[in-house]
Structures are given as C-alpha cells and as structure tokens.
Amino acid sequence: MRLLIVGLILLVAYLMIRKKFKFSESSDTNSKNLKSGFQLIEAPAALIQSTLKKTISNTLMGVVLILITVLLVVKIKLVLFLLPIAFFLVGYLFLFNNHFSKIKRQQIWFNAKTNEVFVEQLKADNYAFNIFRDIQGVQRIESVQTTRGLLYGYYRIKLKDRILEIPYLVAENKPANNLFFDTITQNFKIDIQKRIFPII
Template identity: 90%
Template sequence: MKLLIVGLILLAAYLLIRKKFNFSGSEDINSKNLKSGFQLIEAPAALIQSTLKKTISNVIMGVILILITILLFVKIKIVLFLLPIAFFLIGYLFLFNNHFRKIKSQQIWFNAKTNEVFVEQLRADNYTFNIFRDIQGVQQVESIQTTRGLLYGYYRIKLKDHILEIPYLLSENKPANNLFFDTISQNFKIDIQKRIFPII
C-alpha cells in the first residue's frame, strides 16, 4: 500500500513537471527581421523532452534512495551515506529548470558567412558581436561527471560589454548547431571548469 501511494505521488509530480515546462518557442521575445544567412541556434522540443525524461529518471532514483535510507536507518546506520547521492540526483531537476529558463530567455542567431552573432534577450537589451573580433575568452562550466547519461554544463563567452552563457542543450542539437560551436571550439582556447551544479 505504501509503495502504491509513493508511486501515485511520483506520477503526479511527473505530470506537474511536464505541465510546468512549455516546450514551444518563447513568444515573449520579439524576433528581429534578420537578413538571410542567419541561423537560429536552438534546442528542439524533442531534445528538451528527452533531457527532461533523463532528469526525472535521476530524480526518481534520488527519491528512492531517500526512501531506502528512511526505511533502513533504524537498523542500518551506514545507509546515511546514500543521502548525499540522493540529494545530488534530485538537484538535477533544479538544474534542468535553470538551464531551460536560460534557453527560453534568449535567442542566438548566427551568420556563418560573416561570423556575426545576434543575441535577443527577454529581460535585457539585444546585442551583436563578431566571433573573431569581439570574443575575449571562452569557458566551459560543466558537472563533475556524467550521471546516468546526463552531463549538464554551459559555455561562457566573454565579450567586451557582455557575457553570453549558452547551455549545453543547444550544442547537443546536432548536426544543426555544429557549425556555430565548431567555429568557437576550433578557434579559441577553452578553459574547462568543473562544478557539482553548473548553475547559470
């Protein structure tokens, strides 16, 4: 009976999470009429949904570990070591939400011929830059490890007056976005940093 209740709670939580995230493109950003040759660097709904499913799978595993810890703690104190792992897995949901919000709040347009990039932002001014003239440094901030097929991270591109942060989700849209990310990775020395939770 207890397992049935837990199962129903997890199912309800899953449905609420799916409802929370809207996978359609952001309607709040007024797209500029760009000249031909610009490509939108985006993550399709299918890719985001796939990442969300993997994230929820990790979260469910974390919840199961917490339940195991609670049930066995009285008899086996050593199971407490499972708690940090459980909270780490559950933290992926907050990480997904953080990166998803970033994707929804900005649109990145790339012109492969001119290497110009136009960034539309929901809560700040739009701006443009040239990959070869304006980039001052590139960092990759990512999770300390890949967990059950998930590696969260983001690119942090330093410009003179702006910092552009791009979630890994966009780079995983292959081959559509390959040219943009290959242009950056092949022409700049990238400083890789590891964090437990690479929050943007």
C-alpha cells in the same frame, strides 16, 4: 498503503513536471532558419524532452534512495551514505530547470558568412557581436561527471562588455549547430572548469 501513497505522489509530481516543461516546436520553420542570413542556434523540442526524461529518471532514483534511507536508517545506520547520492540525483531537476529557463529567455542568431551573432533576450536588451572581433575568452563549465547519460554544462563566452552563456543543450543540437560551435572551439582556447552543479 504507504507505498501506494508514495507512488501516487511521484506520479502527480511527474505529470506536473512534464506540464511545466512542455515545449512545442514553432511552425514557422523559415523564420527560424533564415533571418536576413542568420541561423537560429537553438535546442529543439525533441532534445529537450529527451534530456527531461533522463533528468526525471535520475530524480526519481534520488527520491527512491531518500525513501529507502528514511525507512531503513533506524535499523541500518550505514544507509545514511546514500543521502548525498540521493540529493545529488534530485538536484538534476533543479539544474534542468535552470538551463531550460536560460534557453527560453534568449535566442541566438548566427550569420556564418559574416561571423556576426545577434542575441535576443526576453528580460534584457538585445545585443550583437562579431566572433573574431569581440570575443575575449571562452570557458566550458560542466558537471564533474556524466551520470546515466547526462552531462550538464554550458559555454561562457566573455565579450567586451557582457557575458553570453549557452547551455550544452543547445550545443548538442547536431549537426544543425555544429558550424557555430566549431567556429568557436577551433579559434579560441577553451578553459574547462568542473563543478558539481554547473548552474548558470
């Protein structure tokens, strides 16, 4: 009976998560790819959904480990070592939410001919910059390891008066976004930092 209740809770949680992160493609393809010569640097819905599935899989494994630990800890104290691993896996869901929210809050437009970048933001002022004139430094902040095919991270681009942060989800949209990220990685020294949870 307990397993049935747990199963129902997990199913409801899964459905709620899928609904929360529902992401639909825009029907206006031309406006995405062409805006006065600018290309939209984005993470497509298919890539986001694929990453969400992997994240939920890791999260469910973490929940199962927590349940196993709770059920067996009275008899076998050694299972306590599973808790840090379990909480680490569950943390991926919060990390996905953090990066997904960042993607939803900003749109990045890139003009390959002029190397101009225009950033539209939902909750802040829009701004523009030139890759070669205005970038002062580039960092890559990423997870300490890849877990079951998942590597979370983001680019942190330091400009003269602000910071632009771009989740790996956007960079993984290949080959569509290759030119933008190749321009950055080939012309700037990238400072790589490792974190347990690369929260933006």
